[in-house]
Amino acid sequence: DEDGTEAQTYAGKLDPDVIAERVERLTELVEHLTSERARERIGEHVEVLVEEVDDGVVIGRAAFQGPEVDGVTIVRTDRVHAVGDLVAATVVDTEGVDLLAEPA
Numbered sequence: 001d002e003d004g005t006e007a008q009t010y011a012g013k014l015d016p017d018v019i020a021e022r023v024e025r026l027t028e029l030v031e032h033l034t035s036e037r038a039r040e041r042i043g044e045h046v047e048v049l050v051e052e053v054d055d056g057v058v059i060g061r062a063a064f065q066g067p068e069v070d071g072v073t074i075v076r077t078d079r080v081h082a083v084g085d086l087v088a089a090t091v092v093d094t095e096g097v098d099l100l101a102e103p104a
Contacts, residue, residue, distance in 0.1 A: 031096070038071065038094040045104055048073045050085045058087055062099070071097035079103065 001008040046062040051072070053059075058075040065071060075089045089101035 034071070034097045035094065038097050038099055041091045041099060042093065044091045046073060046089055046091060046099070046101065048075055048087045048089050048101065050081050050083050050087060053081055053083065060087070065099075071099065073099040073101050075101045075103060077103045 001013075048058065048060040048062055050058050050060040056077060058077055058081050059072050060075070061067070061070075062073050065073065073089065073091070074095075075087055077087070081087055088104040090104050091099045091101045093100040
């Protein structure tokens with residue numbers, strides 16, 4: 001229930017345990033599907049917008065990755081990059097929803 005919404009006044013609500021179980025099932029399904037979709041991208045060439053650089057590891061997003069919803073692309077590289085750079089890379093593996101890539 002959200003304050004001020006009509007649903008807040010409805011009777012016959014589900015038990016909080018039922019709600020928690022359903023949320024958990026849906027969360028697991030979403031994680032499975034997004035991980036599967038990430039694995040399908042192995043071998044794909046991507047351009048990664050650099051958002052963070054840490055000790056030779058570039059963390060950023062490919063064009064199809066939305067902030068806070070689609071994971072990130074991690075590129076291990078010997079080249080020096082800065083936030084805002086575009087890095088051409090090839091997806092070689094996944095870690096959950098995140099893509100692991102090598103410079104192209």
